[in-house]
Amino acid sequence: MTAVPDIEFRGVAKRYGAVTAVSGIDLAVPPSAFVALLGPSGCGKTTCLRMIGGFEQPSEGQVFIRGQDMAGTPPYRRPVNMVFQQYALFPHLDVEANVSYGLRQARPRLSSREIGQRAGEALEMVRLAGYGGRKIHELSGGQQQRVALARALVNKPAVLLLDEPLAALDKKLRTDMQIELQNLQREIGITFVLVTHDQEEALSMSDFVCVMNGGRIVQLGQPNEIYDEPADLFVADFVGKTNLLAGKVAGHTGELVDVALADGTIIAARKRTALQQGETVSVSLRPESLSLGAPASGPLKGVVRNRIFLGSTAEYAIEVQGIGTLLAKADHLIGQGNLFKPGEPVAIGFATGTPLAFPETKNNGTNQRVNKHVEIIS
Amino acid sequence: MSAGTGTVSMHGNRFRHNFLTALLLAPATVWLVVFLVLPFIAIAVFSVGERAPEGGYQAAFTLAQYANLPARATAFWNTMVLAPVGALACLLVAYPVAYYLALQAPQRWRLILLALVVIPFWTSLLMRTYAWMYILGGRGIPALLAFVGIEDVRLINTPGAVLLGIVYGYLPLMILPIYVSLERLDRRLLEASADLGATPLSTFLGVTLKLSLPGVMTGFSLVMILLLGEYLIPTLLGGGKVFFIGNALVDLFLQSRNWPFGSAIAITLVLVSVVVLIVANRISNRVAGARRVDLI
Numbered sequence: 001m002t003a004v005p006d007i008e009f010r011g012v013a014k015r016y017g018a019v020t021a022v023s024g025i026d027l028a029v030p031p032s033a034f035v036a037l038l039g040p041s042g043c044g045k046t047t048c049l050r051m052i053g054g055f056e057q058p059s060e061g062q063v064f065i066r067g068q069d070m071a072g073t074p075p076y077r078r079p080v081n082m083v084f085q086q087y088a089l090f091p092h093l094d095v096e097a098n099v100s101y102g103l104r105q106a107r108p109r110l111s112s113r114e115i116g117q118r119a120g121e122a123l124e125m126v127r128l129a130g131y132g133g134r135k136i137h138e139l140s141g142g143q144q145q146r147v148a149l150a151r152a153l154v155n156k157p158a159v160l161l162l163d164e165p166l167a168a169l170d171k172k173l174r175t176d177m178q179i180e181l182q183n184l185q186r187e188i189g190i191t192f193v194l195v196t197h198d199q200e201e202a203l204s205m206s207d208f209v210c211v212m213n214g215g216r217i218v219q220l221g222q223p224n225e226i227y228d229e230p231a232d233l234f235v236a237d238f239v240g241k242t243n244l245l246a247g248k249v250a251g252h253t254g255e256l257v258d259v260a261l262a263d264g265t266i267i268a269a270r271k272r273t274a275l276q277q278g279e280t281v282s283v284s285l286r287p288e289s290l291s292l293g294a295p296a297s298g299p300l301k302g303v304v305r306n307r308i309f310l311g312s313t314a315e316y317a318i319e320v321q322g323i324g325t326l327l328a329k330a331d332h333l334i335g336q337g338n339l340f341k342p343g344e345p346v347a348i349g350f351a352t353g354t355p356l357a358f359p360e361t362k363n364n365g366t367n368q369r370v371n372k373h374v375e376i377i378s
Numbered sequence: 379m380s381a382g383t384g385t386v387s388m389h390g391n392r393f394r395h396n397f398l399t400a401l402l403l404a405p406a407t408v409w410l411v412v413f414l415v416l417p418f419i420a421i422a423v424f425s426v427g428e429r430a431p432e433g434g435y436q437a438a439f440t441l442a443q444y445a446n447l448p449a450r451a452t453a454f455w456n457t458m459v460l461a462p463v464g465a466l467a468c469l470l471v472a473y474p475v476a477y478y479l480a481l482q483a484p485q486r487w488r489l490i491l492l493a494l495v496v497i498p499f500w501t502s503l504l505m506r507t508y509a510w511m512y513i514l515g516g517r518g519i520p521a522l523l524a525f526v527g528i529e530d531v532r533l534i535n536t537p538g539a540v541l542l543g544i545v546y547g548y549l550p551l552m553i554l555p556i557y558v559s560l561e562r563l564d565r566r567l568l569e570a571s572a573d574l575g576a577t578p579l580s581t582f583l584g585v586t587l588k589l590s591l592p593g594v595m596t597g598f599s600l601v602m603i604l605l606l607g608e609y610l611i612p613t614l615l616g617g618g619k620v621f622f623i624g625n626a627l628v629d630l631f632l633q634s635r636n637w638p639f640g641s642a643i644a645i646t647l648v649l650v651s652v653v654v655l656i657v658a659n660r661i662s663n664r665v666a667g668a669r670r671v672d673l674i
């Protein structure tokens with residue numbers, strides 16, 4: 001299929017003076033996709049979004065919207081609309097006037113009947129029918145969010161840009177809006193590009209996740225690919241919870257690499273890139289891939305320090321001599337009595353091939369980051 | 379019981395709090411009462427009195443002074459033209475300056491440029507107006523123009539000179555409130571407007587201008603009210619040929635010593651000022667949904 005991508009970056013870089021915000025960005029977003037740009041703050045995701053919107057011009061490379069090179073096209077001539085962070089609703093206009101703002105800019109002019117009708121439909125779509133006369137400051141955060149959505153969507157953009165749209169909402173509302181946004185995207189069928197630093201949000205809502213770090217795209221893929229097959233140490237650590245164990249390459253067994261951990265235990269791990277004998281690596285072990293059992297039944301032995309019981313699952317912080325604290329997550333099956341108590345010795349096992357070994361990349365301070373999630377919960 | 383103790387100590391706190399507030403407000407209150415409220419009452423009383431035979435005030439109760447206001451209709455008319463026109467001229471010059479300072483000027487220059495706007499205030503308006511007399515007078519710009527062959531240009535003692543003096547003198551008062559309201563403007567609103575298809579011009583008219591209206595109205599009413607009492611600039615730069623209420627007041631209080639009539643005019647002037655303020659407030663409330671920028 002040779003459909004023209006809705007959004008395409010070709011070799012895009014953006015520099016502010018000596019500071020490079022993003023570089024080497026190549027990205028093609030297929031039509032009708034829900035794409036998340038995910039990364040920590042300062043990774044360049046917002047810069048990319050703003051280059052699509054036309055608020056920043058690339059220093060290098062080109063941005064295409066539906067095959068059109070956008071170089072020199074100001075924001076008001078681009079077929080995209082943005083839901084701004086904190087919404088940027090016009091405080092001097094009521095809800096209806098905010099929503100119809102874009103329609104009133106259209107040339108040739110639309111009839112006031114059409115403007116009123118379309119604004120009404122947009123408000124209905126975000127379940128705010130009847131709120132047209134309200135002042136912006138009279139609305140709750142969730143309602144403002146939906147006005148911002150209606151204000152953008154009423155113009156029937158080719159692409160909807162969302163800049164951290166849910167960041168200002170409380171947790172319950174955020175979950176509701178995630179579902180609502182997903183439904184909206186399917187209903188309207190246009191491409192949504194979402195910028196977020198919240199990996200859970202990115203994984204749960206989008207069809208594709210584009211993970212960014214240090215101004216570059218580090219991985220692009222479907223949410224499960226990103227989670228299961230992280231491209232590098234950064235993605236493994238940033239997306240989802242994981243345990244990162246420091247070790248050295250001790251040998252190779254077929255496709256797998258044998259890693260000697262700090263305490264001398266050797267585990268077999270998959271690898272993404274070729275690894276040298278003796279090279280320092282980090283091994284990623286997802287908490288849910290660990291199985292806990294009676295002492296002497298697994299390769300690693302430890303003592304339960306904390307238990308966080310979550311109902312369907314339980315999370316354990318397990319101290320392993322010579323390695324550190326590992327986070328493990330186990331399903332709680334009613335009546336199976338498989339809960340461990342703090343102080344109890346356990347053996348930690350995992351299926352062959354679930355650990356993933358990554359070369360230590362320079363300056364990312366991975367050693368300090370090992371088991372940071374455990375530190376947070378314990 | 380512990381709740382009871384809590385209530386008592388809260389009362390104590392509140393008392394102390396109120397006392398402190400009163401103490402802090404006292405100097406300003408005394409000042410305002412002695413120099414504003416009492417004189418205002420005196421003026422109000424004078425305005426319904428009569429002129430004493432040898433000048434000054436003589437107790438009476440009559441509205442004759444107010445009935446006599448049309449005698450100064452010309453001064454009123456001139457003032458009512460000068461004040462809004464002067465304020466408008468000021469606004470037209472001030473807005474681009476404030477816009478540049480708030481939205482365009484590089485961050486590190488902003489404070490310096492703002493200081494440059496305010497610094498002329500350190501010299502008295504009288505001095506600066508005298509300076510303009512010389513600049514516009516026969517040996518100033520006209521002499522320079524004559525030097526390059528443009529003869530017989532008269533600048534001083536023209537309405538243009540008065541307007542120039544007014545704009546020059548009151549510009550900072552107009553720039554500052556507009557600057558404040560533009561500076562507070564959320565830049566993302568401008569981006570949102572552009573994102574929704576508005577050209578720079580319609581973004582300016584539909585968002586920037588409307589949201590800076592509180593500042594505009596503050597500056598406008600501030601300058602206009604001060605202009606209602608202005609007589610110095612027209613006298614020095616306009617040749618004193620056109621009479622304003624300010625001139626009338628000086629004349630009535632200091633020359634012909636008709637205090638009651640002067641008071642009636644002053645009271646009328648205050649009422650006009652109040653009306654200006656109310657109208658300005660209404661406008662910015664309606665358009666921007668916000669109150670004036672309170673600088674004073």
